[in-house]
């Protein structure tokens with residue numbers, strides 16, 4: 129970061145707004161890719177700017193700039209005023225200052241080593257070395273190693289006295305092997321593309337047991353080339369946490385974003401099947417379903433102390449014993465909907481205004497061990513790692529595919545299955561949740577790539593889940 133000082137400039141800015149804030153974001157990203165044992169890409173980029181938000185006549189105005197001088201920020205504030213004053217003639221909602229709470233504090237990712245502490249040759253050697261372990265046989269036609277490391281510093285100062293500083297360090301690490309045999313192509317990744325995304329230091333990369341991890345990925349990609357096709361029919365379904373992540377994201381997270389329920393995304397990423405009167409009424413899933421919004425989990429990808437409205441983040445039940453009790457709505461959505469919400473008002477960078485996002489959305493562990501779950505199933509399929517997904521605009525009807533399956537027969541895991549898929553309708557599906565794995569089956573994942581909003585905002589989310597068992601699900605094979 130340069131010598132730009134947000135606090136000093138803040139005091140010199142002039143505005144007639146009843147409330148205003150500055151949100152500074154500096155982010156630097158280093159990405160490294162190795163393919164088939166060769167370094168393929170090493171690139172880095174950084175971005176640094178300030179978003180100005182103001183409130184005039186109950187209307188918010190925004191203007192962002194990367195001209196980080198007093199004049200640059202004053203010009204931006206003048207623009208934001210102009211936009212707010214003009215837009216206020218046509219406001220659908222008149223906000224007041226309650227939508228920007230007063231808070232001060234700091235947050236820092238729990239990272240031992242900074243991303244600058246690993247050299248480019250060091251990380252290249254590590255990713256290149258993955259090839260020898262991923263290439264289980266000559267049938268493996270492509271291997272990749274991928275690491276993305278992000279340093280992200282956020283400052284937020286408001287005319288109401290809020291003063292927040294948050295320092296994040298994000299790392300995503302992935303390996304993959306693609307095999308081919310007699311026209312059949314199968315790919316195995318490290319728990320689904322980039323699912324191993326955490327707020328952590330480079331110790332995560334250096335401590336990874338790359339040999340064992342990559343040997344298993346390569347072996348399973350090869351194994352899938354000779355596996356039977358997943359059977360088709362109604363049967364029991366057991367999902368590993370790395371597929372539960374996608375199940376939670378698409379069929380719980382997105383439909384419960386309150387701005388989506390209010391119709392803001394209707395012409396773009398879609399609406400939601402949820403209506404306002406579903407809160408505190410709808411039996412979303414079986415009574416084993418407990419979903420929490422939890423930005424407090426150590427090292428989970430979307431943990432933070434304050435969202436971008438300055439609201440303090442805490443753990444909250446969204447679905448309790450299967451009943452929908454809360455939406456994923458930040459301060460503005462709470463004001464508009466008159467519903468309780470959570471601290472999930474987030475922006476992807478300095479040049480975007482915050483909107484309702486998921487952050488960490490987790491399924492709480494239950495009481496069953498993995499063996500207990502399997503031993504109670506006569507006929508079913510166990511599926512790991514998301515491969516494909518499709519869900520309608522209302523987030524209701526879906527069809528998901530996984531990389532790797534296992535047949536469950538008479539209480540035991542037997543053959544490996546390729547191309548395992550399943551489909552369902554959101555609430556009937558979750559109401560078929562028959563058993564939830566205990567703490568020993570609980571795993572934390574995340575993704576850097578949740579997209580929403582116009583203009584688009586790609587944001588980081590985290591999902592943690594135990595293994596889950598659903599009964600009488602429509603399962604099918606094929607690509």
Ligand SMILES: [Zn+2]
Nearest residue numbers: 377577578579
């Ligand atoms: Zn998403």
